[in-house]
Amino acid sequence: MLRSLHLRDFKAFADQSIPLSPMTALIGANGAGKSTVLQALGLFRALTSQTVAQYLETEEWDFDDLPHLRTQSKSFEIAARVELNGASADWSLVLRNGKPPGIEAETVRRFAAGSLVGGTGEAILDRHGDLIERLDESSGESEEIRLALPMSVMGSVDPEDLLSPAHPTLRALRRWADGIRPYLFLDxxxxxxxxxxxxxxxxxxxxxxxxxxxxxxxxxxxxxxxxxxxxxxxxxxxxxxxxxxxxxxxxxxxxxxxxxxxxxxxxxxxxxxxxxxxxxxxAFHELPRPPSLILLDEFENGLHPHLVGAVVEMLQELVDSSDGRTQVVFTTHSPLTLNHIRDGSQVLVVHRRPEEGTAMVTPLDETRGFDELRNAFDLGELWYNVGEEQLLSPEGEDV
Structure with missing residues (x-):
């Protein structure tokens, strides 16, 4: 399961860690950066099977539109902390513009269960340009390879090669990436x-x-x-x-x-x-290969209010019955959708820093006066009636 996502210089995000629950709702104003989070998560799947140039063509993007404009950076980083069979792994990709655009660096670090937050972990993969250093986890020895790869190293990993004990962490990460399903617009x-x-x-x-x-x-x-x-x-x-x-x-x-x-x-x-x-x-419940991560963008569009709650319940049931195998992240503009979410920690408010417009993420249960307000309101009512400006204002400051 994906525990957190870190974005550096990607679109409106300058340097932001985003905690993720088994089911996470992203809320916020138009243009705040909600869909950017979904796009970043989709990149982990895309770059195991496509080059950066192919991905840009598929999405009809120009690379220059992806790095954070306020920093004048030519590169950006996306990093995921993924829980794998009791341990966890940090997988980082740094993409840089060029002719063609490509992956400048890629790292994977493994953390044993119970590792302290902030530790460096064990280096499983370290790639800079065409120099790739990869750890054989069965022998503890590292190998160096020079290979010009136009996509993620994960694209060269066979997720079903169970006979080789050398790279279990990379295989597990590849399976996780393959299981990402970006149903961004059910049309x-x-x-x-x-x-x-x-x-x-x-x-x-x-x-x-x-x-x-x-x-x-x-x-x-x-x-x-x-x-x-x-x-x-x-x-x-x-x-x-x-x-x-x-x-x-x-x-x-x-x-x-x-x-x-x-x-x-x-x-x-x-x-x-x-x-x-x-x-x-x-139908998500009946997919023969359970997705690791389902991405949905404003699924409530076109739904009768009665059915909005039905969809949230279906998604929560899917997560609960998967025993940690399936996770859901979705965006919404609907207070009614939030009324069916169990807990404020499952809701992330995506907003902009007023001074320079950088995107930020704040869990709803960490906003101003949440505990007191939660006693009086359902989550959607709280968001709609109190408003983001009041919820996100510093303590002691009236808006």
Missing amino acids: PRKMRTSSRGATDDIGTSGDDLASFVHHLRRNREVGFQSLLRRVQRYYPRLSDIETSQRGPGWTTLEVRERWGESEATFNARQVSDGLLRLIAIA
């Missing part, structure tokens, strides 16, 4: 379209939802019935979720609903945005 328009082929995922925008449900129903009936019951709990009119084949291999989604004594079937074009999103999020 109802794409969920309504046909998809084809067997798939073990719904697609980053939900574009493979129809194929996933079709494959699940044909091959794992128990999993399909679990998905159906999960949606029915919050949408009781739903009788069934069906798929139909149109053309060679193309699959479309249909739903059957009860209306009085009769039933009606609706094709995906007729299904509401909210129900499609509910089905997609219920």
Whole structure:
């Protein structure tokens, strides 16, 4: 599980450590930097399979837009502390502009269980330019390699090579990175379209939802019935979720609903945005390879207020049932969403330092007067009624 993220000179963040819970909600004004946190987390997955240049092209970004503009830096760093089988590891990537842009440095340090905060840990990987030093954990000896890699060293690690005892920490980190799922925008328009082929995922925008449900129903009936019951709990009119084949291999989604004594079937074009999103999020529970980290951006868009709580409950159930294997980080602008969050420590306020505009992160339960206010308000009511300016103002200072 990801315990913390550190950003240095990345977009609006100058030097910020961000604590993360099994389920974390990011709140704040437009432009505060919430989506930047999701983008940084997505980089760990992307750079195990893509070069920096390929990633920039995919995202339609220019590297010059990524380093913190107020520092005039040509590089930035993202670092994650990940809990791995009782121990933990710090994985850091420093990206720098160039021709082409690439990874300037990469380090992995392992910390035994119970290590003191602030310790240096054991160096597992140390990369500077094309010089890579890697520790063989079975023998305790280090090897040096000169290799010009256009992506993370993790891209060269086989996560399933269980026969070799040399690099268990790197394998575990690679598996964690591979398990990151950036469902940043579950797009109802794409969920309504046909998809084809067997798939073990719904697609980053939900574009493979129809194929996933079709494959699940044909091959794992128990999993399909679990998905159906999960949606029915919050949408009781739903009788069934069906798929139909149109053309060679193309699959479309249909739903059957009860209306009085009769039933009606609706094709995906007729299904509401909210129900499609509910089905997609219920499908997370049935993914054959549980994600390590699910990233969602404002999932409440298009949802009836009644269904917002349903989605939060589904996500919390997913986290609770995973025994630490799956984590969720999402952004929201909805006070109603926060009302369904268990604890203030799960909510991070992303805001800007007034003097220079640098992005900062403050846990909601560490804001001004939180303990007293929490006795009177649900989390969303507290955020909406008191306001960020008051919550983030120094003690003794009125706003």
